[in-house]
Amino acid sequence: MPLHIHPTTESTLRDLAEYFVAKAHEAIAARGRFAVALSGGSSPKKLYELLASPAYRAQVDWPNVYFFFGDERNVPRTDPQSNYLMAKTALLAPLGVADAHVFAFETDLSPAEAAAAYSKEINDFFSPKPARFDLVLLGLGDNSHTASLFPHTEVLHATTADVQAVFVPEVDMYRLTFTAPLINQARAVAFLVFGADKAAAVRRVRQGTRNAEEFPAQLIAPSAGERQWFLDEAAAAELSNSAAQPD
Numbered sequence: 001m002p003l004h005i006h007p008t009t010e011s012t013l014r015d016l017a018e019y020f021v022a023k024a025h026e027a028i029a030a031r032g033r034f035a036v037a038l039s040g041g042s043s044p045k046k047l048y049e050l051l052a053s054p055a056y057r058a059q060v061d062w063p064n065v066y067f068f069f070g071d072e073r074n075v076p077r078t079d080p081q082s083n084y085l086m087a088k089t090a091l092l093a094p095l096g097v098a099d100a101h102v103f104a105f106e107t108d109l110s111p112a113e114a115a116a117a118y119s120k121e122i123n124d125f126f127s128p129k130p131a132r133f134d135l136v137l138l139g140l141g142d143n144s145h146t147a148s149l150f151p152h153t154e155v156l157h158a159t160t161a162d163v164q165a166v167f168v169p170e171v172d173m174y175r176l177t178f179t180a181p182l183i184n185q186a187r188a189v190a191f192l193v194f195g196a197d198k199a200a201a202v203r204r205v206r207q208g209t210r211n212a213e214e215f216p217a218q219l220i221a222p223s224a225g226e227r228q229w230f231l232d233e234a235a236a237a238e239l240s241n242s243a244a245q246p247d
């Protein structure tokens with residue numbers, strides 16, 4: 001079912017953790033490894049803590065998991081805003097993931113150089129095949145951005161499956177982000193959204209008039225993969241019954 005709505009944030013997180021475990025099993029059984037792109041921002045920390053907790057840590061063959069980041073703030077890895085730091089603290093360090101399995105942005109480079117270097121790392125990892133993540137985790141901002149695909153930014157028009165740097169006036173900083181074409185090459189994409197302050201964005205992205213300039217998350221539509229939404233009831237509150245039906 002592409003749309004998973006739960007009464008609480010906790011049950012939403014558990015469902016997504018189970019989905020993560022299932023996708024990891026599937027990928028490792030089929031290809032010997034699981035390549036996942038983590039999301040950042042405020043929503044996924046609890047998911048990462050759950051995955052590292054005793055209930056889930058034994059369910060995944062972590063040594064065969066490779067971690068990437070779907071976007072990053074252009075800040076040092078030690079900065080509290082760093083997506084890498086959050087994931088390291090909540091997930092990677094508690095699990096003892098080897099550094100060689102963690103692909104973090106080199107934010108000491110210029111934004112353009114960091115984006116180019118990350119694109120190359122991704123291409124080298126998947127070479128000779130095109131970059132195809134087993135799972136891309138995504139959040140949704142209350143302005144309908146996802147990854148660092150912000151409204152009215154140039155990166156929304158990207159036609160190449162790579163990583164780009166974008167200056168986002170709204171947050172007054174450079175961000176580094178997967179382009180929509182790169183995300184859409186994934187085998188699976190999962191949005192995690194909770195809280196009433198995201199309800200309007202969920203409705204606009206899922207049910208609103210097509211307008212990716214205003215609602216960038218509308219760009220996410222895997223060409224040969226699945227797209228899942230994990231919502232709590234508060235985030236799903238503005239969906240009409242018909243829109244609450246599976247995609």
Ligand SMILES: O=C1O[C@H](COP(=O)(O)O)[C@@H](O)[C@H](O)[C@H]1O
Nearest residue numbers: 039040041042043138139141147
């Ligand atoms: O996919 C993502 O979405 C968030 C927006 O999520 P929020 O929980 O911070 O509102 C984004 O900023 C984040 O970096 C990204 O990976």
